[in-house]
Amino acid sequence: MWELGNGYTLKIMDRESFSPHFLKHTKEFFDDTDQTFHLRELFTEEEKEKLRELGSQLGTPYILRLGVFKGEEFVGWHFGMQETASRFYMQNSGILPAHRKQGLYTKLLKRAIQIVTEKGFQEIYSRHMPMNNSVIIPKLKAGFVITSMQLDDVFGVLVHLTHYPHKTRDKVLAYRAGYVRADEEIKKYLHLP
Numbered sequence: 001m002w003e004l005g006n007g008y009t010l011k012i013m014d015r016e017s018f019s020p021h022f023l024k025h026t027k028e029f030f031d032d033t034d035q036t037f038h039l040r041e042l043f044t045e046e047e048k049e050k051l052r053e054l055g056s057q058l059g060t061p062y063i064l065r066l067g068v069f070k071g072e073e074f075v076g077w078h079f080g081m082q083e084t085a086s087r088f089y090m091q092n093s094g095i096l097p098a099h100r101k102q103g104l105y106t107k108l109l110k111r112a113i114q115i116v117t118e119k120g121f122q123e124i125y126s127r128h129m130p131m132n133n134s135v136i137i138p139k140l141k142a143g144f145v146i147t148s149m150q151l152d153d154v155f156g157v158l159v160h161l162t163h164y165p166h167k168t169r170d171k172v173l174a175y176r177a178g179y180v181r182a183d184e185e186i187k188k189y190l191h192l193p
Helices: 015-029 045-056 104-119 133-141 167-176 184-190
Strands: 002-005 008-012 063-070 073-082 087-095 123-128 145-152 156-163
Touching: 002 104, 008 104, 015 063, 015 073, 063 104, 073 104, 087 104, 104 123, 104 133, 123 133, 123 145, 133 156, 145 167, 167 184
Parallel strands: 087 123
Antiparallel strands: 002 008, 008 063, 063 073, 073 087, 123 156, 145 156
């Protein structure tokens, strides 16, 4: 458990303790006015069973669930999961509205990055609706960069943000985008003269 200040704490949670807290706030946090395509409603029971079977063949990915608490009250969360041997997907994070504007999201983000970096992940990414500045801006300030846009049938347009623990990867990405010239380090790893 980590102290976040002002009576707030952050702790790693297992699925059984995390899910009831998170599910209690889903309608409040993800209001029913959005236009998310509820894909699972489309699938037949047979298709859902096939998906469960396919999922069971994938092994056991690393999953991180963090809860932010004020005393005993659950006020925020992060959850994400391993996608490949080196890639971690920050799937969802949030702070309940009454507890925002205190730097909690930034502290939650910093700790999540630290934990998955210490695990050895070399790429940490997330997807967001382009207008979600309350999440995008703190992530950009934390060193994430915009790496792509996606048109998704479930959520619509999404912007992908990626954080690389190795800062050389950020430098190579900036070079690839035409933002910087190749220095000696970039030349070394790209085998340029």
